[in-house]
Amino acid sequence: EEGHEEGHHHHGEYDPHAWQSVHNAELYVKNIADAFCATDAAGCDTYRANAESYGQQLDALEAEIKAAVAEIPEDKRTIITSHDAFGYFEHEYGIKFLAPEGVSTESEASASDVAALIKQIRQDKAS
Structure with missing residues (x-):
């Protein structure tokens, strides 16, 4: 079925959850700072400094996530x-995520989606 590959069920072409990647x-932070600078040149140094500070926090978060994932076999x-x-x-x-429903909450998982998920769970020995 189109849009279904390797156990992933994507309904539609757009996944709105892009924020889950650090x-x-x-x-986003860079683009927001750029937009603020374009609108308010006088405040640009502050926007850039804040973006840099937040970027450092995001770098720390990225390292924390990678360290946590590395501990999982x-x-x-x-x-x-x-x-x-x-x-x-x-x-x-x-990390592999298995779900019977696609990225849209507008639709219900079909019986074949659930059956495919069960098959994938067994194949991956997921618990």
Whole structure:
């Protein structure tokens, strides 16, 4: 079925959960600072300083997440969830998320979606 590959169920082309990647959050901070600077040149130094400070906090968060994930054995990095909202987190940090529902909460999981999830859980020996 189109849009269904490797146990991931993406309904629609857009995953609105991009903020789950710290790298994406860093881009947001930069873009916000740039927009503020474009609107308020007099405050630009403050916006840039705040963005830099927040960027350092995001770098620390990134290191913390990576350290926490590194403590989880690779064969235990599968999570079953009710909603496939973790694609960015999965991509960034190497944790596999399985969900019967796509990124949209507008639809219900079909019987075949649930059956595919059960098969994937058994295949991955997820618990």
